[in-house]
Amino acid sequence: MKKTGIDWKNLGYGYTQTDVSYISYWKEGGWDEGVLTPETTVTISIGSTALHYGQECFEGLKAQRAKDGGILLFRPDQNAKRLNNSARGILIPEVPEEMFINACLQVVKANQRWVPPYRTGASLYLRPFLFGHGDNLGAKPADEYMFCIYCSPVGPYFKGGLKPIHLCVSNDDRAAPRGTGALKIGGNYAGGLRIRSEAKKAGFDDCLFLDAQTRTYIDELGGANFFGITANRRLVTPQSPSILPSITRRSVMEIADTYLDIPSEERPVPITEIDEFVEAGACGTASIIAPIGSIFYEGTRHTFYGNGQDVGPVTQQLYDTLTAIQCGDHDAPEGWMVEV
Numbered sequence: 001m002k003k004t005g006i007d008w009k010n011l012g013y014g015y016t017q018t019d020v021s022y023i024s025y026w027k028e029g030g031w032d033e034g035v036l037t038p039e040t041t042v043t044i045s046i047g048s049t050a051l052h053y054g055q056e057c058f059e060g061l062k063a064q065r066a067k068d069g070g071i072l073l074f075r076p077d078q079n080a081k082r083l084n085n086s087a088r089g090i091l092i093p094e095v096p097e098e099m100f101i102n103a104c105l106q107v108v109k110a111n112q113r114w115v116p117p118y119r120t121g122a123s124l125y126l127r128p129f130l131f132g133h134g135d136n137l138g139a140k141p142a143d144e145y146m147f148c149i150y151c152s153p154v155g156p157y158f159k160g161g162l163k164p165i166h167l168c169v170s171n172d173d174r175a176a177p178r179g180t181g182a183l184k185i186g187g188n189y190a191g192g193l194r195i196r197s198e199a200k201k202a203g204f205d206d207c208l209f210l211d212a213q214t215r216t217y218i219d220e221l222g223g224a225n226f227f228g229i230t231a232n233r234r235l236v237t238p239q240s241p242s243i244l245p246s247i248t249r250r251s252v253m254e255i256a257d258t259y260l261d262i263p264s265e266e267r268p269v270p271i272t273e274i275d276e277f278v279e280a281g282a283c284g285t286a287s288i289i290a291p292i293g294s295i296f297y298e299g300t301r302h303t304f305y306g307n308g309q310d311v312g313p314v315t316q317q318l319y320d321t322l323t324a325i326q327c328g329d330h331d332a333p334e335g336w337m338v339e340v
């Protein structure tokens, strides 16, 4: 197999061109068989609804190298279900779950040399996406759709390994009440670009969004869900209709309950309660688990474990167990890991 020349241990979180992507077309009521292609561009009509009205939804999942050299996908069925939930929300035809998983497997198999070695902290990120295209003018659903998957090897999302990140509470909102916050659609992220870029310019790693209706409860970060750990070792995570239902978060809650004897609860979390957490973290496919060192809110810096400088023991335990599961070193609940 031709070498990639990548320095895996120092790989950042960005785009690297791989060998092939997957494309399937939907027209007149059905998806075609789909093909793998070396093309890295798509040509679509200038009237495409994806370009004008954001009729686009996407997913993100990772393939990891196991100790024996095999390759594992983490819960792709959950990404298929969430993609279809997003698709229903913006009137895009659904992709059958089997077709989704099969396409992911094809992409990983054909790009095997881009799957980083075991335990380098890097992985192969898959980006499945669905969008409306074709000649169109008005704000209505497209007549034609594409389902594509491309992939890229990635290093850690937040630089510096398992090191606390620092957040500010945003004065702007990510998602409207009863809006589209729970869908993984392009428009939600376009709306967050300026807000997150301002937080970064101000020296923070990301911002934390509050619920838009009352601005009193924690919603989530721009690209990850939030969790806090109480002094009596309980994992608390926000319940909100406008956050993206994170697959990592659901997995972390199950890991905490099943393997670590840490009870988890999902409930509204008032921002005024943050000082009750001894540890806090962000979780998502890209960030895995990132300890939160501090949250800046209304002029005060609220710090967590080790005065915001250290990784707390529960966060470390969650991280260690999740990453061990993802590369096949730890038992996983039935059906989580899919061998490529």
Ligand SMILES: Cc1ncc(COP(=O)(O)O)c(C=O)c1O
Pocket: 060, 220, 221, 222, 223, 224, 225, 243, 244, 245, 246, 247, 248, 249, 283, 284, 285, 286
């Ligand atoms: C807004 C937002 N919240 C949460 C997450 C985490 O979700 P998951 O764990 O399924 O990657 C993501 C990433 O996909 C996200 O974009």
